[in-house]
Amino acid sequence: MNKYRNVFVWMLMIVMTILLFNLLNAPKKVEEEMIFSEFIAKLDAGSVEEVVITENYVTGRLRDGKKFKTYLAVYPDLVKDLKAKGVKITAKPPDQNPWYVNFFFSWGPIIFLVLIWIFFMRQMQTGGNKALSFGKSKAKLVSDKAVKITFADVAGVEEAKEEVQEVIDFLKSPQKFSKLGGKIPKGVLLVGAPGTGK
Known part of the structure; x- marks a missing residue:
């Protein structure tokens, strides 16, 4: 029983360390949210210096140094207009979580349920009707x-x-x-x- 408790404590510590690492390394949002029409107006005025285009968002920096972020609407001539204004364009794939976070959220609950099931099966095999007796015997x-x-x-x-x-x-x-x-x-x-x- 003590062995299982130690394994559970170590697993909990590893999961907490991974989650804390992800929280500390999460990118800090310093971009100002901007509506798409305002972004087009700034582009037409020549105020946009560079942009990063992802699947659903456009982030970038204005010539005055401010960072912005806007939702990417359907605008077929966007790249052509950006080139015409001399804006530096970067395209990136959408942000993806590290493999271990995806693994934890997809397989973690299943592994947890299997471990609980194994624990109960072992308790029932030891005899003495110990399946639901989690405490230790007080007999001396x-x-x-x-x-x-x-x-x-x-x-x-x-x-x-x-x-x-x-x-x-x-x-x-x-x-x-x-x-x-x-x-x-x-x-x-x-x-x-x-x-x-x-």
Whole structure:
């Protein structure tokens, strides 16, 4: 059980490290959102210095140094107009997540469910109806080497101690009493007021 807990902790730490790495390395958005008609107006005015065209967006820099971003509408003559204004054009494929992020989000839930299933199957195979018992047993193993308590350690009425001593002797060696005709008792009933050490 402890081995599985360690594996789970390590997997959780790896996933958290990957997510933190992605958050820290995420590109910071410094571009100003611009509507497409404003972008065309700036292009016609010659204010656009360079652009990067992706699948759905145009990002770039104006001549005054400001960065912008606009959604790419259907405009067949865009590249021709950009060339006519002397704008530096770069085309890029759409941003893609690293392979491990895609792997984590596509296969992560399936792997997690398989691990849970394996965990439950192993718990059921160990026996003792442990499939749903996640805690440890509170039972303690008592050995013969534990502290021994004798009748000398017990206070009380001497006659009662002697009678209990006889019962213990009978339980330890019943053959001795059986030879004399004694019958093995089914149990022992101790009578007395509460708190008297029965």
